[in-house]
Amino acid sequence: MPMLEALQSRDELNPVIKTRVEKACALLEEGVNLYPNNFSRDTDIQEIWDQFGESEAEDLESVEQVFTVAGRVVAWRSFGKVTFFQIQDRSGRIQVYAARDDLGAEPYKLFKKCDVGDVVGVSGTLFRTKTGELTLSARDCRLITKSLRPLPEKYHGLKDVEIRYRQRYVDLIVTPRTREIFQKRTRIIRGLRNYMDARGFMEVETPMMQPIPGGATAKPFETHHNALDMKLYMRIAPELYLKRLLVGGLEQVYEINRNFRNEGISTRHNPEFTMMEFYWAYATFEDLMDLTEDMLSTVALDVCGSCLVEYQGETIDLTPGKWTRMTFHDSLEKIGGVAPEVYSDYEQCQALVKQKGEKVVEGEKLGKLQAKLFDLLVEPKLVQPHFIYHYPTDISPLSRRNEQNPDLTDRFELFMTGREMANAFSELNDPTDQRQRFEEQVKEKEAGDEEAHFMDEDYVRALEYGMPPAAGQGVGIDRLVMLLTDSASIREVILFPLLRPEAGAGGA
RNA sequence: GGGCCGUUAACUCAGUUGGUAGAGUAUCUGCCUUUUAAGCAGAGAGUCAUUGGUUCGAGCCCAAUACGGCCCA
Numbered sequence: 001m002p003m004l005e006a007l008q009s010r011d012e013l014n015p016v017i018k019t020r021v022e023k024a025c026a027l028l029e030e031g032v033n034l035y036p037n038n039f040s041r042d043t044d045i046q047e048i049w050d051q052f053g054e055s056e057a058e059d060l061e062s063v064e065q066v067f068t069v070a071g072r073v074v075a076w077r078s079f080g081k082v083t084f085f086q087i088q089d090r091s092g093r094i095q096v097y098a099a100r101d102d103l104g105a106e107p108y109k110l111f112k113k114c115d116v117g118d119v120v121g122v123s124g125t126l127f128r129t130k131t132g133e134l135t136l137s138a139r140d141c142r143l144i145t146k147s148l149r150p151l152p153e154k155y156h157g158l159k160d161v162e163i164r165y166r167q168r169y170v171d172l173i174v175t176p177r178t179r180e181i182f183q184k185r186t187r188i189i190r191g192l193r194n195y196m197d198a199r200g201f202m203e204v205e206t207p208m209m210q211p212i213p214g215g216a217t218a219k220p221f222e223t224h225h226n227a228l229d230m231k232l233y234m235r236i237a238p239e240l241y242l243k244r245l246l247v248g249g250l251e252q253v254y255e256i257n258r259n260f261r262n263e264g265i266s267t268r269h270n271p272e273f274t275m276m277e278f279y280w281a282y283a284t285f286e287d288l289m290d291l292t293e294d295m296l297s298t299v300a301l302d303v304c305g306s307c308l309v310e311y312q313g314e315t316i317d318l319t320p321g322k323w324t325r326m327t328f329h330d331s332l333e334k335i336g337g338v339a340p341e342v343y344s345d346y347e348q349c350q351a352l353v354k355q356k357g358e359k360v361v362e363g364e365k366l367g368k369l370q371a372k373l374f375d376l377l378v379e380p381k382l383v384q385p386h387f388i389y390h391y392p393t394d395i396s397p398l399s400r401r402n403e404q405n406p407d408l409t410d411r412f413e414l415f416m417t418g419r420e421m422a423n424a425f426s427e428l429n430d431p432t433d434q435r436q437r438f439e440e441q442v443k444e445k446e447a448g449d450e451e452a453h454f455m456d457e458d459y460v461r462a463l464e465y466g467m468p469p470a471a472g473q474g475v476g477i478d479r480l481v482m483l484l485t486d487s488a489s490i491r492e493v494i495l496f497p498l499l500r501p502e503a504g505a506g507g508a
Numbered sequence: 509g510g511g512c513c514g515u516u517a518a519c520u521c522a523g524u525u526g527g528u529a530g531a532g533u534a535u536c537u538g539c540c541u542u543u544u545a546a547g548c549a550g551a552g553a554g555u556c557a558u559u560g561g562u563u564c565g566a567g568c569c570c571a572a573u574a575c576g577g578c579c580c581a
Contacts, residue, residue, distance in 0.1 A: 015553055016518045016535055075544080082541040099541065116534085130542050153519035153533050155545050160519085162576045174519095264509090267578080359581085489577095500575065 007148075016150050023113050024146050030110060034146040039121040041070040046091030048126070049134070057128035067136060069094070070121040070144060072173060073114060075154060083112065084135075087120060088173075096122050097129070098138040107141070116154075117147035165497055181485045181493055184303055188481055189256060191299040192276055199291075201252040201278055206241035208234060208258065214459065215239025215398070217451045218261040221271075234260035237474065239398065240459045242279050243427060246470050247462045254278035256477065267489040268419060270478065271498050279472035285410045285426045288471045289387050292414060292422060293320045296480070303484050311417050311486055314383055323385040328408075331388050332370065336377030343370055363447060367392025382415035391425075397437040397453055399425035400469075417483060424473030431463035 007021050007028070024034055048067060052060065071087035078084075081100040086093050100108040114120060124138040152158040157174050164171040164178070171178045193203065211230065213220040215237030223232050238255050245253045256276045263269060280287070297307045297318045307319040332338045342348045349369040350360050356376050360369070370392055382388075389412035393401055399409035411425030428434050438460070441453035481493040491497035 014518065019535060077543050077546050078540090079543075079546085080540050082543090084543050084546085086544090095544080097542075101541080129544090131544070133542095133544075135542085150518050150534065153545095155533065156520040158519075159521095160515095160576085162515095163519095165576090264581090357581090502575075 017148060020115060020148050020150070023115065024148065027110065027113055027143070027146070032110060032143060034143065036142075036144060039070060039142060039144050040068070041121065042068045044091040045069055045071065045087070045089050045094045048094060048136075049092060052126055052134060055126075055134075057132075060126050060128060060134075063126055066123055066125055066139065068121065068123040069136070070119065072147075073116050073118050073120055074151075074173075076114075076116050078112065081108075085116075087122065095129075095133055095135045096124065096138050096141070097127075097135050098122075098141050102137065102139060103141060111141045111143075114141075114143055115147065115150075117149070117151045118143060119145035119147070161491075162499075165491055165499055166502060168495055178492075181481070181487060182495060184485050185481045185493060187303050188299055188484060189274075189477065191302050192256065192295070192475075192477075195295050195298060196254045196276075196278060199252070201254045201280070202250060204242070204245060204250070204253050204255055205257070206238045206245075206255060208260075210235050210241075212454045212456045212458075214453060214456050216259075216261075217395075217453065219263060219450045221260050221262045236261050237275070238277050239472065239474070240456060242277055242472065243467060243470070244459065244462045246279050246281055246427075247465055247467045251281040251468070252279070265498060267491070268479070270490050270494055273490070273494075274477040275474050276477055277472065277474045279427070279470050281468040281470045283471045284469075285389065285412055285424055285471050288424045288473050289323075289325065289389075289412060292387075292424070292473065292475075293318075293323050293385075299480075300484060309484060309486075311483055312488060314417070316416055316483065317384060323387060325387045325389065325412075327390045328370070328374065328388050328392070329390070331378045331382075331386075332373060335381050336373060338373055338377065343373065349373065361449075365392075365394040367394040367396075371395050379415060379420070380418045383418055385414065385416045387412045387414055394440070396425065397441050398428055398434075400428045401433070419479060420476070421479055421483070422473055422475045424471065427467070427470045427472055429463060429467040429469060431460050434463055435460050 007025050027034060048069070052063070055063075069087065069089065071089035071093075073085050074088045074093065075086040076083070083098045084095060085098070086095050098108065098111065103111065121140075121142045121144050122136055122138050123140040124136040127135055127137050129135050152170065152174050154174075158164055158171055164175070168178075172182075196203070209223065209225075209232045211232060213233035213236050215235075216239070218236040220233040220236050223234065224230070225232050237259055238257070242253050242255060254276060255278075257274065258272050259275050260272050261269075262271065265271065297320050300307055300309055300318045307317065309316045309318060326334070329340065329343065332343045333340060338352065342352060344366075346366050346369070349366060353360050353369050353372050353376075356373070358372050358376060374388075378388075389410075390402060390405075390408040391399070391411045391413070393399070393407050393409050396409040396411050399411040402408040402410055409425060411423075413420055413424070414422040428437070438453060438455045442455050445452035445454070478490050478493050481487070482490060485493060487493050
């Protein structure tokens with residue numbers, strides 16, 4: 001019996017696991033399959049609650065239906081000849097009553113070798129206990145999957161965030177909030193898809209491995225394709241490919257997927273993160289502000305039941321019409337307290353950046369200095385939704401210039417809870433201007449800016465065929481999920497956030 | 509990259525002035541046919557993150573390292 005021998009050879013493990021292994025061995029010797037695959041359930045636990053959650057004890061007595069459910073044992077209270085336990089499936093929990101006299105002496109004895117953590121299947125009828133709890137009275141209990149490791153303590157749960165992230169499977173078993181967050185995450189993404197689909201946008205997939213990483217200001221991950229012997233980059237954004245599709249005539253496209261940026265890790269940054277990007281021909285950045293208010297408030301209403309969202313002790317009001325719209329320069333003056341004569345003067349701007357403790361880089365443009373002031377003085381104060389628009393042209397290499405002032409672009413960023421949630425603009429579709437902007441970026445890259453854009457000749461060629469005027473936007477999905485689930489860290493909303501390798505875990 | 513904090517039983521946590529390691533849960537044994545963090549009685553369980561140092565003596569003091577958390581860049 002190889003499984004038995006394999007289990008018995010594990011007795012170097014800690015005593016709790018050792019006893020569980022011994023129980024498993026005892027079951028094997030009784031001829032019990034520890035991992036059978038022939039159990040069918042006929043209902044979810046939640047369905048039982050939906051149907052009988054309100055039923056009186058007397059009414060349940062007349063219900064002769066036998067329900068068969070399966071799930072993980074999460075609580076166990078045994079009295080000798082009778083045992084109460086709780087099982088949990090994806091939909092909820094229910095108590096089971098198992099009595100020796102109902103199951104038979106031998107089956108009951110075997111079943112009592114089960115532990116908290118095992119997956120079991122139960123068939124039985126419903127009743128209410130003396131204290132009124134809806135309970136399944138078992139006619140049959142079967143082990144479906146043996147668990148060899150103990151679950152965390154049931155009352156306090158799993159507190160150690162490192163274990164919660166490294167062993168997310170355990171976290172999902174024992175932390176209801178974790179399950180809620182990821183269920184909500186799925187609903188949020190589905191809500192966005194439904195919204196876009198209903199407005200005629202077409203979902204597409206564009207390359208994640210790109211020979212020229214474009215569409216954002218960020219440092220890419222590099223990789224190598226062996227057969228073609230070529231350097232490839234993990235995408236930092238899908239933007240330039242999605243806009244090629246506008247040239248191709250698809251007119252309204254969106255993509256929800258991962259981007260990769262080789263930057264620091266923090267409560268707001270994971271190296272891989274999820275964005276929704278979309279492009280809309282014949283629309284402008286002003287249309288996008290309207291759409292964004294409507295879209296995000298719709299999703300909030302769907303997922304949270306309200307446009308008023310609690311985030312870390314603050315109430316964020318997403319009601320359409322209440323979102324502030326302000327120009328970048330006005331925000332520097334009115335929120336950041338920087339006078340126009342200061343932010344529009346290179347020397348004064350540079351001095352103020354230094355004074356605020358931020359580094360200045362030789363040769364950087366005025367727009368970049370203003371952006372640093374914005375990050376320091378304005379962004380943290382933007383708690384309620386704010387569209388900040390008309391960004392400087394020299395930090396917006398893919399945006400259309402404003403008709404009145406070519407030093408500004410028809411671009412906005414959306415801020416709330418003191419952080420950026422979305423970035424959008426009317427698209428630059430003049431190939432000559434685009435080529436010049438790329439050339440500026442190349443100069444900055446050559447001067448040592450690792451985040452500056454690459455030249456993308458094919459993208460310029462595409463624009464030369466003619467891209468209709470359009471507006472496009474990127475929405476940070478992880479940050480949106482953080483907002484709508486009141487999560488303080490991005491790691492709470494990513495199933496498997498990147499962590500350093502665990503010591504001695506064999507690279508797991 | 510910098511600063512601060514943390515790492516003690518499977519889990520949640522105590523651990524005084526430096527004097528040979530504690531609780532609850534879980535586990536094991538016994539009792540128990542309506543429990544709800546079930547109860548009662550008993551038992552076992554630890555490389556105090558790692559390495560080095562100071563000391564007669566270190567979970568505690570010092571240093572370095574690893575991993576994590578928060579803040580800053």
